[in-house]
Amino acid sequence: EIVMTQSPATLSVSPGERATLSCRASQSVSSNLAWYQQKPGQAPRLLIYGASTRAAGIPARFSGSGSGTEFTLTISSLQSEDFAVYYCQQYNNWPLLLTFGGGTKVEIK
Amino acid sequence: EVQLLESGGGLVQPGGSLRLSCAASGFTFSSYAMSWVRQAPGKGLEWVSDISGSGGSTYNADSVKGRFTISRDNSKNTLYLQMISLRAEDTAVYYCSKVGVPAAGTPVFDIWGQGTMVTVSS
Numbered sequence: 001e002i003v004m005t006q007s008p009a010t011l012s013v014s015p016g017e018r019a020t021l022s023c024r025a026s027q028s029v030s031s032n033l034a035w036y037q038q039k040p041g042q043a044p045r046l047l048i049y050g051a052s053t054r055a056a057g058i059p060a061r062f063s064g065s066g067s068g069t070e071f072t073l074t075i076s077s078l079q080s081e082d083f084a085v086y087y088c089q090q091y092n093n094w095p096l097l098l099t100f101g102g103g104t105k106v107e108i109k
Numbered sequence: 110e111v112q113l114l115e116s117g118g119g120l121v122q123p124g125g126s127l128r129l130s131c132a133a134s135g136f137t138f139s140s141y142a143m144s145w146v147r148q149a150p151g152k153g154l155e156w157v158s159d160i161s162g163s164g165g166s167t168y169n170a171d172s173v174k175g176r177f178t179i180s181r182d183n184s185k186n187t188l189y190l191q192m193i194s195l196r197a198e199d200t201a202v203y204y205c206s207k208v209g210v211p212a213a214g215t216p217v218f219d220i221w222g223q224g225t226m227v228t229v230s231s
Binding site: 032034036038042043044045046049050053055056087089091094095096097098099100101102103 | 142144146153154155159161168204209211212216218219222223224
């Protein structure tokens with residue numbers, strides 16, 4: 001099983017600042033990585049797929065990068081609606097053994 | 110509007126059974142694989158099961174293998190999760206999700222339902 005590790009667990013950021021979230025895979029997943037955003041009491045929402053492609057309707061302030069085992073989600077200028085938990089997920093072995101990271105909570109500093 | 114609506118959650122005793130449903134609308138249901146993903150209280154996301162668009166292929170996480178069965182009725186645009194031998198650790202919000210393929214080779218969970226809570230407790 002591919003283990004996904006996200007860091008930090010919690011990130012305190014002021015509105016307008018940049019946030020950088022990390023995701024590491026225990027073995028290469030190529031670019032088969034997605035990012036999701038989840039707000040309290042809501043279902044997750046797809047942000048990024050293919051490690052760097054924004055999903056439909058996702059603002060340009062969200063960007064993804066990386067390949068292999070190291071990935072980054074960057075939010076260039078945090079808006080109030082961006083404070084949430086973010087999960088990475090690998091789909092390298094689709095349809096089997098899909099795994100999520102433990103999540104990074106982005107909170108207001 | 111593309112929509113997924115789960116139902117069937119509730120309180121069940123350890124060892125009991127429950128069947129979840131997910132009604133889909135706004136897209137050609139039979140053209141897409143579907144999945145169940147769960148989230149224990151205060152915890153992260155865990156993939157549970159997948160099913161192909163035709164229903165002919167299914168896949169399960171090791172944690173539910175032999176206990177959970179995913180199925181679908183394309184004539185009713187509905188996805189199911191039959192759960193037996195339930196354990197306390199199965200307590201979670203269960204989400205159904207549409208597997209979109211926005212680009213070749215990119216199966217991702219692009220649409221999610223609002224979730225249904227399953228509590229396994231005596």
